[in-house]
Amino acid sequence: METERIKEQLKRLSLYRIAEIFEEEAAKASKVKTSYIGFLARLVEEEVLAKTDRSINARIAKAKFPQIKTIEGFDxxxxxxxxxxxxxxxxxxxxxxxxxxxxxxxxxxxxxxxxxxxxxxxxxxxxxxxxxxxxxxxxxxxxxxxxxxxxxxxxxxxxxxxxxxxxxxxxxxxxxxxxxxxxxxxxxxxxxxxxxxxxxxxxxxxxxxxxxxxxxxxxxxxxxxxxxxxxxxxxxxxxxxxxxxxxxx
The missing domain is CATH 3.40.50.300 (P-loop containing nucleotide triphosphate hydrolases)
Structure with a gap:
């Protein structure tokens, strides 16, 4: 199917979040008649957020904390x-x-x-x-x-x-x-x-x-x-x- 081919190409480009959500977002965009630019902006925003989360998680792993502690959790x-x-x-x-x-x-x-x-x-x-x-x-x-x-x-x-x-x-x-x-x-x-x-x-x-x-x-x-x-x-x-x-x- 065309969607499967698109997914595979997105993954080859390491756009994993877009590959995960583009079908659902395309359906939403079609329903509310979102512009092409608006649809693309939504996908790009989600990918940036996902990459940011992965980057932060990678840095936390590299930091080698013995456990996770937060300022908010301190009494x-x-x-x-x-x-x-x-x-x-x-x-x-x-x-x-x-x-x-x-x-x-x-x-x-x-x-x-x-x-x-x-x-x-x-x-x-x-x-x-x-x-x-x-x-x-x-x-x-x-x-x-x-x-x-x-x-x-x-x-x-x-x-x-x-x-x-x-x-x-x-x-x-x-x-x-x-x-x-x-x-x-x-x-x-x-x-x-x-x-x-x-x-x-x-x-x-x-x-x-x-x-x-x-x-x-x-x-x-x-x-x-x-x-x-x-x-x-x-x-x-x-x-x-x-x-x-x-x-x-």
């Missing part, structure tokens, strides 16, 4: 130390355009990872290049790249990201080699790309994280030069959920 009433208006301002993503950094500091379970992911998701929706990684995994990858001779290439890949999210910095100590490689990464991205870091350690204890006060100072110097710092002091969401589950049993 600011449970964590009043977090400035809600400022977080929503950050969600407008002007900090990425300025290559500024965001640092979330606080004890485990207070929402640092949730907010980091939520900002990363907003960036994906704006079709930014984003990657989420845990600090210990990042250090392992950098050290492996150094051993196999691909460290320079790894730095280039990480340097091209518009937003790099590093979670759980400070939970495990980083040896001097790892600290040196991490410093090179921070230097590579300095004033070129944004970083979000979450840490359970205050800045004065970062020398312990990197096992070297000098390297820690150099890293902080670059991170804090253009940065937004959110210190969270409050109860743990995970403890709250656990207590809620216990009381319901």
């Amino acid at each position: 600011f009433s449970f964590q009043p130390s977090i400035p809600e208006a400022f977080i929503k301002e950050l969600a407008e993503l002007s900090f990425i355009g300025k290559a500024e950094n965001v640092l979330f500091l606080g004890p485990p379970g207070v929402g640092k990872t949730h907010l980091s992911i939520a900002l990363g998701l907003k960036a994906c929706e704006k079709r930014k290049r984003v990657l989420f990684t845990y600090a210990n995994e990042l250090i392992e990858q950098l050290m492996a790249a150094r051993v196999n001779g691909s460290f320079g290439k790894k730095l280039q890949i990480l340097g091209r990201l518009e937003l790099l999210i590093i979670d759980e910095l400070g939970y495990l100590p980083i040896n001097k080699e790892g600290a040196n490689l991490f410093f090179q990464l921070i230097s590579k991205r300095y004033e070129k790309g944004s970083i979000i870091i979450s840490s359970n350690k205050p800045f004065e204890e970062w020398g312990e994280i990197f096992c070297d006060d000098v390297i820690a100072s150099a890293i902080l110097d670059r991170l804090l030069h253009h940065s937004h710092i959110i210190a969270i002091n409050g109860p743990s969401y995970r403890t709250k959920e656990k207590m809620g589950a216990t009381s319901n049993n």
